[in-house]
Amino acid sequence: MTAQQATADRINEVHERSKDLYWDPSYHVPQRDTATMFKLPKRTKDPFRHLLRLYAPSQQEKDERMYGSVTDALSRVGNRDLQPRWVESLKVSLPILTLLEIGAGRMAAILADSLDNPELRAGNMAQVVDEIRHYNMQMYLQRYWAKHWIDPEPFARGLQLKDKTIGFGPASGLTQLSAVADPIAMSINGQAVAETAYTNVIFTAVTEIAAANGDDVTPTVFLSIQSDEARHMSNGYATLAAVLSEPENLPMLQIQVDAGLRRLGLMLDGWFGTLYDYSATHRTKSYGEIWDEWVWEDFIGTYFGRLEPFGLQMPSTAEAARHHAHTAGHANALFNYGLWPLGIQRLDPPTAADCDWLESKYPGWYATYGAFWETIRDLTRPGNSGLATHALLDFLGDGQLPALCNTCSNACILPTPKESTVRIKQIDGVWLAFCTDFCEFSYVMMKQMAPGMLPAQTFFQRWDGHSLSEVVQAAGLLRADGKTLMGQPHLDLDHLWTLDDLRTADMEIRDPVRLYAERHASATVVP
Amino acid sequence: MTTRRAAIQQRGGESIPGPRDFVYITPRGRRISEYEALTLYVQPLEADSPTPRAMRSTWPEDNTLLRCGDWFNFRDPAQMWSRSYVARQAEQERSLERASETARAAGFYARIDDDWAALLGDVYVTAGYFEKGLSWALDYAQMNAPADVIGVAGAFQSIDKQRHAEDILFHHYDLRAAGLPVGDDGRRSAWLEDSQFQPMRELVERIIATRDWAEIIITVNLVVEPLLGRYLFNEVLLRQGAVHGDMTTGPILLEAESDRERNLDWTVDLVELLLTDEVHGGDNRGVLSTWLEQWTPRVDVVLESLRPVALRAGADHDAAVAAVRDGQATLLERSGLIASAEVAP
Numbered sequence: 001m002t003a004q005q006a007t008a009d010r011i012n013e014v015h016e017r018s019k020d021l022y023w024d025p026s027y028h029v030p031q032r033d034t035a036t037m038f039k040l041p042k043r044t045k046d047p048f049r050h051l052l053r054l055y056a057p058s059q060q061e062k063d064e065r066m067y068g069s070v071t072d073a074l075s076r077v078g079n080r081d082l083q084p085r086w087v088e089s090l091k092v093s094l095p096i097l098t099l100l101e102i103g104a105g106r107m108a109a110i111l112a113d114s115l116d117n118p119e120l121r122a123g124n125m126a127q128v129v130d131e132i133r134h135y136n137m138q139m140y141l142q143r144y145w146a147k148h149w150i151d152p153e154p155f156a157r158g159l160q161l162k163d164k165t166i167g168f169g170p171a172s173g174l175t176q177l178s179a180v181a182d183p184i185a186m187s188i189n190g191q192a193v194a195e196t197a198y199t200n201v202i203f204t205a206v207t208e209i210a211a212a213n214g215d216d217v218t219p220t221v222f223l224s225i226q227s228d229e230a231r232h233m234s235n236g237y238a239t240l241a242a243v244l245s246e247p248e249n250l251p252m253l254q255i256q257v258d259a260g261l262r263r264l265g266l267m268l269d270g271w272f273g274t275l276y277d278y279s280a281t282h283r284t285k286s287y288g289e290i291w292d293e294w295v296w297e298d299f300i301g302t303y304f305g306r307l308e309p310f311g312l313q314m315p316s317t318a319e320a321a322r323h324h325a326h327t328a329g330h331a332n333a334l335f336n337y338g339l340w341p342l343g344i345q346r347l348d349p350p351t352a353a354d355c356d357w358l359e360s361k362y363p364g365w366y367a368t369y370g371a372f373w374e375t376i377r378d379l380t381r382p383g384n385s386g387l388a389t390h391a392l393l394d395f396l397g398d399g400q401l402p403a404l405c406n407t408c409s410n411a412c413i414l415p416t417p418k419e420s421t422v423r424i425k426q427i428d429g430v431w432l433a434f435c436t437d438f439c440e441f442s443y444v445m446m447k448q449m450a451p452g453m454l455p456a457q458t459f460f461q462r463w464d465g466h467s468l469s470e471v472v473q474a475a476g477l478l479r480a481d482g483k484t485l486m487g488q489p490h491l492d493l494d495h496l497w498t499l500d501d502l503r504t505a506d507m508e509i510r511d512p513v514r515l516y517a518e519r520h521a522s523a524t525v526v527p
Numbered sequence: 528m529t530t531r532r533a534a535i536q537q538r539g540g541e542s543i544p545g546p547r548d549f550v551y552i553t554p555r556g557r558r559i560s561e562y563e564a565l566t567l568y569v570q571p572l573e574a575d576s577p578t579p580r581a582m583r584s585t586w587p588e589d590n591t592l593l594r595c596g597d598w599f600n601f602r603d604p605a606q607m608w609s610r611s612y613v614a615r616q617a618e619q620e621r622s623l624e625r626a627s628e629t630a631r632a633a634g635f636y637a638r639i640d641d642d643w644a645a646l647l648g649d650v651y652v653t654a655g656y657f658e659k660g661l662s663w664a665l666d667y668a669q670m671n672a673p674a675d676v677i678g679v680a681g682a683f684q685s686i687d688k689q690r691h692a693e694d695i696l697f698h699h700y701d702l703r704a705a706g707l708p709v710g711d712d713g714r715r716s717a718w719l720e721d722s723q724f725q726p727m728r729e730l731v732e733r734i735i736a737t738r739d740w741a742e743i744i745i746t747v748n749l750v751v752e753p754l755l756g757r758y759l760f761n762e763v764l765l766r767q768g769a770v771h772g773d774m775t776t777g778p779i780l781l782e783a784e785s786d787r788e789r790n791l792d793w794t795v796d797l798v799e800l801l802l803t804d805e806v807h808g809g810d811n812r813g814v815l816s817t818w819l820e821q822w823t824p825r826v827d828v829v830l831e832s833l834r835p836v837a838l839r840a841g842a843d844h845d846a847a848v849a850a851v852r853d854g855q856a857t858l859l860e861r862s863g864l865i866a867s868a869e870v871a872p
Binding site for chain 1: 541542543544545546547548549550551564565566568569570571585608609610613614616617619620621623624655656659662663666667669670675679682683685686689690692693694696697700701704713715718719728729732733735736738
């Protein structure tokens with residue numbers, strides 16, 4: 001036997017025996033509050049195949065390369081064509097990602113704690129540590145930009161302000177996913193859909209755009225993260241395979257897969273679509289193209305194609321998810337720009353060339369959105385002819401803010417403002433808005449599972465009756481000088497909006513759900 | 528302004544004045560440490576979440592009997608974040624791997640007497656389940672902790688325990704490869720059925736079944752580890768190994784003790800935070816004292832069940848128990864929880 005073979009035998013045996021360290025407690029059986037409805041086989045394939053003796057040195061080497069490369073990039077950054085439009089977009093994206101990692105870490109911990117299968121438990125325990133690594137890296141990146149970017153404050157306060165602004169709502173739902181009762185459902189949503197379908201979209205594909213826009217640092221961090229995500233995908237696949245090995249699971253599994261694809265899209269596509277299509281100066285592919293490549297072809301086509309022999313069908317929601325992916329970013333960009341005083345980044349509206357590019361990628365885009373973007377080009381400077389928020393209300397046509405979905409927090413202007421599928425309904429005496437039939441269905445299902453569940457108070461419900469300037473002040477969206485707004489509708493450093501500027505063009509937030517309810521007798525709105 | 532920052536600003540024009548570090552963190556020292564910057568307040572405050580308040584909160588306050596005005600005020604004194612923790616783990620594992628290679632090359636395994644080797648097989652290998660069980664319990668505790676800084680410390684301890692369990696498996700393999708009579712199986716049946724280990728298994732299962740995340744941490748780090756962990760691994764196996772010509776088990780046990788020391792340290796700081804809480808300090812002291820009173824006799828039962836092991840190893844059971852009780856008393860004094868006179872002899 002060669003020395004190499006002896007080493008391999010030693011590791012393989014220790015690895016196999018490490019899985020035998022789990023046992024079924026009999027003196028005291030833990031009462032899990034996260035028991036699964038699915039039937040799991042006692043043993044299955046090992047997704048990680050790692051021992052800490054191998055895992056720790058490998059992660060350490062990745063850390064050294066990643067943090068070393070960030071330091072190296074700093075020395076070269078002055079020679080790169082770093083685009084402010086791109087860096088500004090990270091003020092929102094990085095805190096969102098951090099939030100998602102926390103949710104993923106808790107999900108993995110619940111799976112490690114509760115799944116009656118040693119292979120899946122071991123894989124998920126390692127993922128817990130990976131997720132800590134990820135949010136540490138993302139916080140490192142936010143601190144990097146706070147230290148070195150020309151406009152540091154939103155990076156220095158992004159995590160603190162994430163719940164105070166209007167742009168973080170939909171993605172924050174992912175953290176809440178870890179409160180969903182069934183751990184297998186969590187794995188389907190989090191590992192099989194979010195990490196398999198969507199981490200390539202963010203951590204792999206976005207690196208091209210970042211690099212094209214002069215940012216070497218973000219790709220360095222993201223690609224290191226993605227090297228871990230590949231293992232997390234294995235966790236999701238191993239869980240799916242384990243669940244599929246028990247035929248009785250199939251109907252429930254199909255429901256979770258169908259819902260998971262739609263749910264994740266509603267949480268992520270608006271943000272990703274805005275990031276890809278509205279945050280780059282030097283462009284590569286559109287979000288629609290990226291989504292088609294990674295989610296439609298790779299995930300839905302290849303990934304599910306391999307599972308079809310086991311009875312799992314392509315998600316029935318796939319077409320609806322695709323349509324959403326191609327449209328949500330535009331609605332989100334419109335909404336975020338119209339409400340820019342309630343954000344933390346300096347936005348750069350599409351130029352005429354950008355509009356041409358968007359039309360080329362999304363035929364019909366200009367007819368849908370062009371008028372708004374043409375109008376607001378004259379509204380970016382303070383003391384000029386007005387505020388983009390008024391232009392948004394004019395564009396929407398009824399003079400009202402759009403309702404925010406009580407399930408996913410998206411603005412109910414999906415798939416487009418003119419074709420909105422919003423529904424405002426009274427459920428258990430409370431008026432609620434839903435952006436899609438899916439969100440209405442999800443809410444009703446959650447309500448059935450947990451009758452005591454309270455609906456969320458949306459941003460507009462929370463600040464109903466307050467002016468924009470009052471909200472900016474109360475939510476802490478002013479800079480250190482106490483007068484300049486954190487968010488800005490342009491990149492020009494010489495014409496920053498102040499609270500006084502906003503007051504001259506102020507408007508009152510009026511919750512559209514309340515207004516709707518008031519037109520109906522005996523209505524109750526979310527308190 | 529640094530030259531590097533100036534370089535960035537050349538590309539983007541002049542800068543907007545503003546803070547250059549996370550203003551929402553009050554550092555424990557003079558400046559925000561890397562650990563604080565990258566860990567603190569990452570876990571969201573759910574009251575601010577705009578999504579439906581689901582069937583249960585993600586981090587419900589009533590997951591523990593303890594109360595704290597600000598759980599985020601805790602700091603790990605070792606300041607461990609992912610990079611420093613992984614580097615430490617890697618260093619520990621490389622060290623153990625080198626020690627194992629050296630022991631093989633130098634013939635140190637051959638110097639271990641057969642009786643001691645058999646005891647290692649019977650006791651140390653079986654104790655891997657004990658460590659794995661604590662890892663399992665700590666996983667539940669860390670994910671329910673209401674603040675990231677506590678959860679991270681708990682997650683790292685859970686991995687410490689997993690790592691020691693795996694190190695025991697590597698050691699078992701190496702002892703067998705050296706021809707020592709340590710037994711071929713992983714001692715699963717001993718853990719599940721051998722009467723000698725049932726008190727220990729019952730204790731670990733009781734901890735795993737505990738639903739109060741803080742009770743798990745306090746029990747493991749103020750009762751089980753200082754008493755049972757140090758008794759078995761330090762007073763019996765580490766001390767007596769030297770007597771039996773065993774120079775190979777010691778390095779593993781010392782690394783495990785190094786982890787233990789770190790984890791007990793942060794637990795002392797956590798207790799201090801809880802006891803000094805202006806509103807809840809008094810109630811917390813009552814809860815913590817009750818837990819100590821409930822769990823110490825359970826650990827005592829396990830200690831007594833290991834008396835034959837100490838005898839077999841040639842250790843003085845009573846002296847070993849006295850030593851770990853002294854250590855625990857010092858720990859509890861440091862935490863401010865109990866004066867030394869209150870600790871049972």
